[in-house]
Amino acid sequence: MNTAVLQFPGSNCDEDAVKAITQTTGKPAELVWHTAEDLSAFDLIIVPGGFSYGDYLRSGAIARFSPAMSAVREAAERGAYVLGICNGFQILTEAGLLPGALRRNESLQYRCAIVPLTVVRADTPFTSGYTTGEEIYIPIAHGDGNYYVDDATLALMEQRGQILFRYAKEHNPNGSVDDIAGVMNERGNVLGMMPHPERAMHEWLGSADGARLFASILTTWRNAHEHANA
Amino acid sequence: MDAQYKAAIHVTLKASVLDPQGAAVTKALHALGYQDVQDVRVGKFIEVALAAADETSARDAVARMCEQLLTNPVIESYTYELTELTV
Numbered sequence: 001m002n003t004a005v006l007q008f009p010g011s012n013c014d015e016d017a018v019k020a021i022t023q024t025t026g027k028p029a030e031l032v033w034h035t036a037e038d039l040s041a042f043d044l045i046i047v048p049g050g051f052s053y054g055d056y057l058r059s060g061a062i063a064r065f066s067p068a069m070s071a072v073r074e075a076a077e078r079g080a081y082v083l084g085i086c087n088g089f090q091i092l093t094e095a096g097l098l099p100g101a102l103r104r105n106e107s108l109q110y111r112c113a114i115v116p117l118t119v120v121r122a123d124t125p126f127t128s129g130y131t132t133g134e135e136i137y138i139p140i141a142h143g144d145g146n147y148y149v150d151d152a153t154l155a156l157m158e159q160r161g162q163i164l165f166r167y168a169k170e171h172n173p174n175g176s177v178d179d180i181a182g183v184m185n186e187r188g189n190v191l192g193m194m195p196h197p198e199r200a201m202h203e204w205l206g207s208a209d210g211a212r213l214f215a216s217i218l219t220t221w222r223n224a225h226e227h228a229n230a
Numbered sequence: 231m232d233a234q235y236k237a238a239i240h241v242t243l244k245a246s247v248l249d250p251q252g253a254a255v256t257k258a259l260h261a262l263g264y265q266d267v268q269d270v271r272v273g274k275f276i277e278v279a280l281a282a283a284d285e286t287s288a289r290d291a292v293a294r295m296c297e298q299l300l301t302n303p304v305i306e307s308y309t310y311e312l313t314e315l316t317v
Contacts, residue, residue: 058302065299094302101304103243106250148247148305175250 001221003029004042006072006088008063013049013085013198020198021046024211025218034066043221044081045072047088049141049196059102059144060090069095081125081217082190086142089182089192098185098192099157100149106175110143114206116168117181117195121161124184125220126191129212135168136209138195145194147176147183154178160186165193232281234315235288241301241308242273276300279315288312 005017014031021029021044029046032039039045052063063069069091076082076097084092092098105111114137119130130136149157154177157163165182172179174194182193197210243249251272259267278295282288289312296308 057300061299061302093304101302103247103305104250106248108250108254146250150246175248 001025001027001043001218002041003027003044003046004032004036004039005029005046005048006034006036006068007031007048008034008050008052008066008091010052010054011048011050011087013087013196016196016198017046017048017085020201020210020214023201024214027218032068034063034068037067037071039068039071039075039080040078042075042080044083044217045075047072047082047084047091048198049086049088052087052091055087055144058090058094059087060092060094063087063091064095073097076185076187076190079187079189081221083126083217084190084192085196085198086140086145086194089194090144092190092192097190098183099153099162100147100180100183102144102194103146103148103175104144105142105146105173110141111145111173112139112141113173114139114200115173115181115195116171117165118168120163120166124164124188124191124216126184126213126216127164128219129216137200137207138197138210139199139206140173140195141199142174142194145174145176147174147180147194149177149180157183162186164191165195232283233288235280235282235285236313236315237278237280237288237292237310238313239276239278239292239296239300239308239310240273241276241296241306242271243305244307247305285312285314 018029122132166179197213200207200210252270255270
């Protein structure tokens with residue numbers, strides 16, 4: 001499994017994402033500058049957190065027009081896995097690869113904390129290492145994490161099982177509709193989430209619950225490829 | 231020769247989308263004694279100077295800019311005034 005971690009001017013969780021991949025999966029991960037036009041060599045593309053282009057205009061609004069984002073769209077169409085974390089999630093919604101948008105937190109405060117999440121579905125490429133309904137702890141660090149989607153789209157997303165993570169009851173840190181913390185595309189190969197699994201890799205970091213997300217992707221990839229080669 | 235235009239673009243969150251900044255400003259105005267304030271929406275003001283063959287093509291360009299980059303149509307709406315600059 002080959003992983004690309006995109007770097008935009010202002011990305012700051014890129015190195016953490018590379019370490020998360022190499023330490024949990026033992027597979028290579030490469031930093032790829034946002035001007036890259038070809039991502040066909042990669043099975044997983046991580047759009048990391050940070051403040052691409054200084055969050056000017058809107059978070060993710062300018063980064064979505066980078067050449068690499070056209071390549072991400074192509075990769076998603078051929079079935080590669082795409083994971084957008086925090087600013088990466090904002091970029092994926094701006095690019096229309098995921099539904100909805102991220103507004104300013106309801107409190108207007110930047111929120112930085114380890115929060116409890118509920119795993120809504122454990123039968124996806126990204127969550128197979130968890131159990132459905134499990135409570136996990138993953139850090140958040142954002143000012144624009146207030147997920148919005150209109151009622152009709154939300155109902156459709158529920159029906160299609162596109163919601164993978166919710167903030168645990170009474171722990172919604174930002175005002176997101178339906179306590180949504182992470183959503184997947186309809187096809188099931190693009191995930192965006194505000195919490196940072198790459199910052200929850202060891203107990204001494206406060207939680208090791210994020211590691212299983214990366215391990216899940218590797219397991220899914222391995223199953224698909226070992227069957228294909230058998 | 232192209233004419234020069236200035237577009238004054240106002241971007242706000244759609245009426246159906248809760249505006250956390252507007253809500254905070256409403257509360258602050260109430261606290262200052264402006265009890266008659268019923269609602270506040272906080273948005274952005276963007277000024278674009280552009281050259282275009284005529285008003286129609288200028289309007290067309292501004293609308294496309296708004297849809298593509300300047301606003302996020304999922305949560306925001308916009309209005310604009312276009313002025314032709316006399317040289």
